[in-house]
Amino acid sequence: MLEKRFIIENLQKTYCYRCGTSLEGAKLITISEAPIALVAHAVCAICKAESMVTITPTGSGSVPVQSDLNGEEFKKFIGAKAVSYDELLDLHVALKKKNIWSLLAKKEKKPANKRKA
Ligand SMILES: [Zn+2]
Numbered sequence: 001m002l003e004k005r006f007i008i009e010n011l012q013k014t015y016c017y018r019c020g021t022s023l024e025g026a027k028l029i030t031i032s033e034a035p036i037a038l039v040a041h042a043v044c045a046i047c048k049a050e051s052m053v054t055i056t057p058t059g060s061g062s063v064p065v066q067s068d069l070n071g072e073e074f075k076k077f078i079g080a081k082a083v084s085y086d087e088l089l090d091l092h093v094a095l096k097k098k099n100i101w102s103l104l105a106k107k108e109k110k111p112a113n114k115r116k117a
Pocket of ligand 1 (some may be wrong): 016017018019020021044045046047048049
């Protein structure tokens with residue numbers, strides 16, 4: 001895990017893509033944290049621009065990436081597992097038996113599988 005002090009030092013060297021202010025005071029939502037890197041969603045304290053920052057132990061400041069997803073949305077997608085080949089083949093077989101609309105209609109009955117477009 002990266003030390004909090006180290007993260008703050010890195011944020012001081014990272015600047016908002018819109019207004020150029022240091023992201024030291026930005027509101028951070030940690031998306032993923034590993035020993036080698038911290039990925040966070042930052043909201044600029046001055047102009048509220050939202051960006052993604054990646055902080056690594058060797059990093060000398062990171063370049064914020066502009067994004068239209070909010071922090072919670074990022075968390076959702078980063079936790080989503082990739083579709084496997086088997087799942088794709090299953091879908092292919094399922095589509096031969098039924099049309100896609102009947103498959104989609106079935107899924108919509110389960111609230112847990114509901115996704116925002
Ligand atoms: Zn800003």
